[in-house]
Amino acid sequence: MARPREFDTDDAIRKATAVFWEKGYLDASLPDLLEGMGLTRGSLYKAFKDKKNLFLLVLAHYDDEAVGAARARLTNASVPDGRDRIVSLFAALYAAVAAGDTRGCLLCSAAAGFEMSDPDIAAAVEKGMSGIREGLEAALRASPVHAGLPEAEQRALANVLLTQYIGLRVLARSRMPLGIVEQSIESIARLLDVEST
């Protein structure tokens, strides 16, 4: 017996994700968000409490969506060799940059910025990073060349790949020459071929 909400909550979060992704948490102003989400101050505060809470919801959404996609790619059983899954992850990253996507990674940008001083945000970022790392480890276990490695080496390799992933997405955001991204990815593929020793 009340006026119904005129917008869809999930849709609003998706739109907010786009704004935060492009501008970052601190640099996304409330007017930016309101315009991008297509609603007004009153509605936003009623529905999402405040800016930080909205960002946490966005991070959770991003974890489901983007991190989930990366994990799905890394654990995709229809690609039998885990190494190929990892290469395809970096290839997708390159394709996105080549297509003009300079947004980088929402998590990586947050990780590099000052927003990490908030413990709630830091925890959400860490959760997403762990998700990617776990996907990488799963892919390595499915790679004939790497499955036999000691577990410690597998973890170390997964971490170097995660670091590479983060570095590349930072570079993508900073509009570095595309060649750098391309060459790094080529080296990653080569690293995965020879690391079996």
Place this chain on the structure above:
Amino acid sequence: MARPREFDTDDAIRKATAVFWEKGYLDASLPDLLEGMGLTRGSLYKAFKDKKNLFLLVLAHYDDEAVGAARARLTNASVPDGRDRIVSLFAALYAAVAAGDTRGCLLCSAAAGFEMSDPDIAAAVEKGMSGIREGLEAALRASPVHAGLPEAEQRALANVLLTQYIGLRVLARSRMPLGIVEQSIESIARLLDVEST
């Protein structure tokens, strides 16, 4: 026939570097800078024009200081094997993180943030990044294992190392577990051992 300046310009820039390094460009407020530099608004604007100009001076100073140190390490002829120079660079990075330095890299933070939308700042950041990459390439040329590689592969390897460097410094800033940094660096050392194929 005029009153002399009461502060040392270079010293002021060094102090400003510390402030920007800790807080980032956008998040370093003028009061932050004034307090850190020990001078007042009037003096700052007389001496440095405005905040952005000060930041450009700081970036130039950082390029001389920090990037110069990295390059010196990578081109240090008293370490004959270039591979060892590269490993020592990453070891120094690890040591800094282990010692509690969570400032990461001034250039890397700027590269990941919104300040890149300013072309002057972006150019200065790119210049610093190129300096590190050139140092890495020089070290690879001095590495018996890698000197014989095709030039394209050397460049690609230098880029993957640069990406790794950036990723690690972002991770350092985001207070990731130290073990991740450690394992990534171990993998880097192993990568440099086997990449000779």
Place this chain on the structure above:
DNA sequence: CGTGTATTGTACTGCTCGGTTCCAAACCAT
């Protein structure tokens, strides 16, 4: 067809920001 209620839109509140202006104090040359 009203009435109640949740949502909406907007005006407003403090606050902080980067940057400017103004003036008295400090200094040097003469």
Place this chain on the structure above:
DNA sequence: ATGGTTTGGAACCGAGCAGTACAATACACG
């Protein structure tokens, strides 16, 4: 001493920020 300059400090500016209060609105239900 003294006059000319430049510093250093604080008041001030307009703009933009996140967040709030409140009135107008539109629906569901009796």
